[in-house]
Amino acid sequence: MPQVPDPITGKIVVVTGASSGIGLEIASMLAHRGASVVLAARRRERIDTLAASIVAAGGKAIAVQTDVTVLDEVHALIQRALDGFGRVDVLVNNAGVARLGPLEQLDVDDWAAMIDVNVRGLLHGLAATLPVFRRQGQGHVVTTVSTAGITISPTMAVYAATKNAARTIMEGLRTESTDGVIRTTEISPGFVQTELADGMESSARERIQAGMREFGLDPKAIARAVCFAIEQPDDVEVGALAIRPAVQA
Numbered sequence: 001m002p003q004v005p006d007p008i009t010g011k012i013v014v015v016t017g018a019s020s021g022i023g024l025e026i027a028s029m030l031a032h033r034g035a036s037v038v039l040a041a042r043r044r045e046r047i048d049t050l051a052a053s054i055v056a057a058g059g060k061a062i063a064v065q066t067d068v069t070v071l072d073e074v075h076a077l078i079q080r081a082l083d084g085f086g087r088v089d090v091l092v093n094n095a096g097v098a099r100l101g102p103l104e105q106l107d108v109d110d111w112a113a114m115i116d117v118n119v120r121g122l123l124h125g126l127a128a129t130l131p132v133f134r135r136q137g138q139g140h141v142v143t144t145v146s147t148a149g150i151t152i153s154p155t156m157a158v159y160a161a162t163k164n165a166a167r168t169i170m171e172g173l174r175t176e177s178t179d180g181v182i183r184t185t186e187i188s189p190g191f192v193q194t195e196l197a198d199g200m201e202s203s204a205r206e207r208i209q210a211g212m213r214e215f216g217l218d219p220k221a222i223a224r225a226v227c228f229a230i231e232q233p234d235d236v237e238v239g240a241l242a243i244r245p246a247v248q249a
Contacts (some may be wrong), residue, residue, distance in 0.1 A: 007187050007231040009034030011084045014077065016068055016125065017095035019046035021194030022144060024094055025223040027061070028054065033227065036060035038081040038088075040101030041065050041095070060085075066096045078128040087136055090230055091110075091129045093122050093143040093166075102153045118162035121126040122169060133182050138234065142226055144228045147244050163188075174239060183237045185229040189243025191216040208243040215245045 013030050017023035019041035027037045031054045039047040039061060047063035054061040062084045066077045072238050081088050097117045099110030122143060133139025137170055149163035167186055174184040193216040229238040 006033050007233075008227060011035045011089040012038070012081060012087055013090040013092060013230070014038040014040060014081050014088055014129075015092040015094055016040045016066065016077075016121070017144075018249075019043040022060045022192060022219045022222045023092070023094040024050060025219040026094065026226050029059055029220065029223040029227055031059035031231070032057075034059075034104060034231065035064075036082070036085050037238070038077065039063045039064035040068070040077050042122065068124055069116040071124045074121075074124040074128045078132060082132070088129060088132055088139065090140040090142060091125055092159065092226060093125045093141065095121050096146075098159050100159060101240055103157055114159055114162045119165045119169075122166050126169075126173065135182055139181065140185070140230060141170070141173065142185045142187060142229060144222075145170070145188045147188050147242055147248075150188065150242065151249075174237075180235065183234075185226075185238050186240040187222060187225055187229070188240065188244075189217070189222050190241040190242070190248045192219050192222060193217065194219055215247050217243070217245055 002213065003121045004182070008030060013035045015023050015037060018027045018039040023041070025051065027039055031037045036101050037054065037060070039051055041047045042065065044063070044065040051061040051063040062080060064077045064080045066073045068074055095117055097113055099107065099114055101107050101110070129139065129141070137219060143166055145167050146163040148160045149167055153158050168188050173182070177184065225241050225243050229241070232238055
């Protein structure tokens with residue numbers, strides 16, 4: 001029987017937050033399956049290393065240092081993708097931060113950081129890509145949300161709020177895009193072994209990291225879900241997936 005080509009081969013995918021964890025695995029898996037990936041993150045040395053490893057393995061990758069909270073940098077990211085590969089098929093909005101703590105701690109700076117990255121960063125991605133997708137007549141927005149927005153736990157109120165804002169924005173985009181040009185997908189991970197807890201205050205960090213060690217998923221599980229959504233035919237939209245450990249409450 002003739003070999004069926006991988007539907008991901010040849011796609012041009014921009015991945016934000018690609019320097020570690022879920023974003024790194026998404027980019028790596030897509031590249032392995034034949035996509036050309038544009039890696040975006042603030043940590044330049046990490047995405048340079050990832051891009052070099054993808055190219056060394058025969059794949060195609062560009063690294064673009066990007067702070068998603070700065071609109072001009074996101075526009076420059078998408079323009080670099082267009083300059084390098086001619087189009088953008090998929091934007092994976094994966095950049096995110098978590099700063100946990102009870103509301104009474106009044107960590108206003110941490111609240112602002114989560115709003116800036118998790119909400120404003122998503123909107124900046126849309127502002128830079130939606131006009132491109134309209135000109136092309138096709139595009140796919142995939143956004144990493146969180147199961148934290150489904151079940152609200154103590155110390156996670158503002159983080160969950162930003163993720164629910166992202167979920168609302170994505171659903172709004174879906175309802176505004178029923179002409180078939182733009183597809184949307186929300187991926188909501190549960191506990192995953194990532195560096196997300198590294199920026200948390202000590203007590204929250206220890207609790208989250210303990211959960212990750214005990215039953216957190218390998219981030220490849222989330223990457224497989226993203227690939228599943230992207231590989232669907234153009235007339236099929238995978239709207240939302242929650243990917244959590246089977247033992248997570």
